[in-house]
Amino acid sequence: MLPCAKNCGNKASMKRPKTGEAVCQNCFYAAFEDEVHNTIVKNNLFKPGDFVAVAASGGKDSTVLAYIMKLLNERHNYGLKLVLLSVDEGITGYRDDSLETVKRNEVQYNIPLKICSYKELYGWTMDEIVREVGRKNNCTFCGVFRRQALDRGAMLLEVDKIVTGHNADDVAETILMNLLRGDVARLQRCTNITTGAEGALPRCKPFKYTYEKEIVMYAYFKKLDYFSTECIYSPNAYRGHVRTLIKDLERIKPSSIVDIIHSGEALSIREGVKMPTQGVCKRCKYISSQDLCKACVLLEGLNKGLPKLGVGKSSKVKEQLAIINGESNGDNTRKRGCCGSGGECQSNNSPEAETMKCCSSSTKQSKRQSKKSQAKARLAAEKTAPPPDLSEVYNERDADEEFDFFGCGGGTDLLQSLNMDDEDDVRNTADPGDIENLGQLAGRLLHKRNNAP
Structure with missing residues (x-):
């Protein structure tokens, strides 16, 4: 010892x-x-x-x-x-x-x-x-x-x-x-x-x-x-x-x-960078950089039946609180019950919680439609485009999860996700776990699928 x-x-x-x-x-x-x-x-x-x-x-x-x-x-x-x-x-x-x-x-x-x-x-x-x-x-x-x-x-x-x-x-x-x-x-x-x-x-x-x-x-x-x-x-x-x-x-x-x-x-912050200023919460007087402290926002959501209200970016929380409290937020065209997209909400006469749910679901639906439209346009462009630069494919992560190669797991899982059966390509890669090789494989298989009869 x-x-x-x-x-x-x-x-x-x-x-x-x-x-x-x-x-x-x-x-x-x-x-x-x-x-x-x-x-x-x-x-x-x-x-x-x-x-x-x-x-x-x-x-x-x-x-x-x-x-x-x-x-x-x-x-x-x-x-x-x-x-x-x-x-x-x-x-x-x-x-x-x-x-x-x-x-x-x-x-x-x-x-x-x-x-x-x-x-x-x-x-x-x-x-x-x-x-x-x-x-x-x-x-x-x-x-x-x-x-x-x-x-x-x-x-x-x-x-x-x-x-x-x-x-x-x-x-x-x-x-x-x-x-x-x-x-x-x-x-x-x-x-x-x-x-x-x-x-x-x-x-x-x-x-x-x-x-x-x-x-x-x-x-x-x-x-x-x-x-x-x-x-x-x-x-x-x-x-x-x-x-x-x-x-x-x-x-x-x-x-x-x-x-x-x-x-x-x-670490130091460069001069000129805008930092949040510390004040006090208007409701409970606790230290906060916002009008309402995080605890009050979270409690507001819990008490109104919207438990995830305070989870997320402060700008979105402010917007949601304004809708719940019936405030115009400086925009006369955006009243309670309006989804903010030009159309009227289906539940104008409903309670505040229902109004919030409707507005939230409408916003999510429009975002999903936008993502799908972008994905379709991207696939249409890829069918007519020349073969991709395979050395750069692995650096590009698709915005739509449906076509996210990096979420496929690699190897045979990658082939299954593309509905193809080309195991020779997997065996020919130097290392099935290597991201660059899998990215190149993904590019070849995607090009082959897009140009298939």
Whole structure:
């Protein structure tokens, strides 16, 4: 067995995922705690006398955070007053069990606990929301509501700051998510160790540079009481795909996580780029860059029987809200009940929800007709056009899913999708999984089909 890299005389019992050092448990504890302390001090996260709410879910991150905050507060005399703040989303079989863990932590760490619930704040539980919206977009609702619920609970407690258990993996995932979405505003903010400083309640991330694996190892070796079951609705979350990518990168190069964080910190926005201005929601007075905050828009949809109202681009949401509320939106020709396409809606005298459904279905139908017309025109042009440049075929992705080669799976599936039987072409490709070869094959088969008698 290797000796501890810290030259303490003990045998190494583990290898740190972050640095690759072989260390004993005691040296790991010391290094882990010192790194969190240095992060707090270097970034001036607290000042003596602060009343701090620890966001506690019962999971590994928040449990270790509560333990570390109490430990460092006593060891280094931060002078903080701590309180545990939990949110009950109303997820049967998940949150009710995790809250039992938080209640045990309250006794174990001697820190008072405050629990806020979605039902009290919004009139809905997540189980009820999922029954309305399905499992595709439920994380949008939970993320928005949970963030606001934490702030509302903290305001009731009159705390100075909130600390969350977001670790280095979480920050790296958020950077990539905002990068893939092209969300410049959030991409600029998400790397900050303290967010919301311009508002009433700043949020701090003491674990910003702490790896998730090391948090798990610390909780395991310290035998901390935490809840490890994943949320039953989270497997469908968009973040899950980015998390898989991050784990693959970490497996290849462990420093990938902190490298992504440093890259996000180094990004800057060019002067002259218009950024959303932060204001307050006209309805609930919560911080928002729109007239209505996201939570109010989502609640509006739920309460009016249109659960997917707030899911999508803000411009479309504004348009739909104007129709629901009977506003002209500056266009005198576009009245309630009008589909906006020159024709009158079939349900002019119907309730608002029915009017919205009619307008929405009419718009979708016109878009489908437009796509079909474009596809037919494209096929007609291809029949009379010369053979395509096969070297560029794989770069062109058809707008209509009906003719999308990249959705066919490749190989024999590609032939079946084109209703042809030319397996020789498949065998002649150097690699059936190679996109360029499949693109060339698709081009040849499409040309052959279009010119067939």
